[in-house]
Amino acid sequence: MSYRRSQDFYISSMIQFNCDGSLSTTTKWTVKNCTSISCSFEIVLNEKVMTTFSELYIPSRTLDYGVYQLTLTVTMIDLPNLKSSSSVYVRITATGITANLVQLGTSMITRGNQQDLLLDPGTFSVDPDEDTFDATKWKYTYYCRIYGLYNFPNIQGILLSIGDSTIDPYNPSCLSSRSGNGTGWIFGNLTLSPNSSLTVLGGSLQENQIYQFMVYMENRKNSSIQATGYVLVTVEVTHPQLIAVGCVISTMCVPNLEFQLLNPTTQVALFTLCIGTCTNLQSIKWSIYQ
Known part of the structure; x- marks a missing residue:
């Protein structure tokens, strides 16, 4: 059997007796x-x-990654030398991280064209x-495009990261300072944790454009363990506060890139955080777009 480390799991047993006399027993689980x-x-x-007990409940995060032998031993109280054991093997695997560029994994934010933009997957990923998220275990590579107009800059399908001096003539870089x-x-x-955050300085993005930033994260010890996160950034000629939106019950909102x-058949509750100086809020309005 295999379970994610973030999962609770439950092992039940069926005990059958083939003897006369007292059936009083003790049960004991061991984990190796x-x-x-x-x-x-x-x-x-x-x-x-x-x-x-005859059942064993293992809460999430109890066991580290690996394979375990769970053994139930049943002993007759009146005849302690009479006992029987049975085992089951369980593999604990990694769940996989959620790469978040901004707080709560918000999908779209608005920034002013003269405001700095902080993208911090090393802090906000889950x-x-x-x-807690350990930012030191990962490598970080960032990509950017003007959303709806261009693809991510690439050469023959190989993406060009922010800071790469190579130029894609068909998909220009988001940042004017691409020269390095x-x-x-x-x-x-x-x-x-090198490059675990990226600050795009004010004046680097064009107003009235929507940009898509992507972070690709790779585990330092195992390159096959990877994660990707996205955020859309609308740039305006204003000075807006950063509003993050999240699910009250996080398991009801499953990240999908x-x-x-x-x-669609389940209720969902959302909440917001106003990041920065938000003391003069006059109204809050929710809108839904399809």
């Missing part, structure tokens, strides 16, 4: 970590995990397998 050779190292479980002098953007956290998936 397995290697390619054997399952010999017993795991000390959290005291909240009840191991003396790892369901952990309590770095005046249009700043990468952050260069020591602990550029959008959030919702069940």
Whole structure:
């Protein structure tokens, strides 16, 4: 059996007796970590995990990645030498992170043409397998295009990242400083988690345009573990506050690259955060567009 580390799981058992006399028993679950050779190292479980029932409930994030042997031993109380055991093997796998460029995984934001734009997947991404996201475990590559007019700059299908001096004549760069002098953007956290944030400086984006930014994240230890995140940025000749939108129950909004998936037969509750100085809010209005 296989479970994600972010999943709770439950193992039940069926105990059948073929004997006369007292049927009073004790039950005990043990969990051992397995290697390619054997399952010999017993795991000390959290005291909240009840191991003396015929069923075993394992909360999410209890076990690390790997293969485990879960063994139930049933012992007759009157005849303690009479016991029987049965095992099941469980593999704990990674859930996969959600790459968020802005707070709450908001899909579209509005910024002023003279405002700096902070994209910070190292802070805002989510790892369901952990309590917090560890930005140091990932490599970050950013891409940008003018949404609706051009594709992401590429050469024969190979994407050109922000900062790449190569020019795609058919899909121009978002930033005028593409030559590599770095005046249009700043990468952050260069020591602990290089490039885990990107600041696009005010004046680098054209007003009355919609830009799409993409981040590609690759695990430093295992390049096959990857994630991609997107955000649309509308640029106006104003100085708006940054509004982030999220789901009250996050599991009801499933990220699907550029959008959030919702069940059309289920209610959904959204909430907002106003990022920055938002003390003079006069009204809040929600609109729905198809």
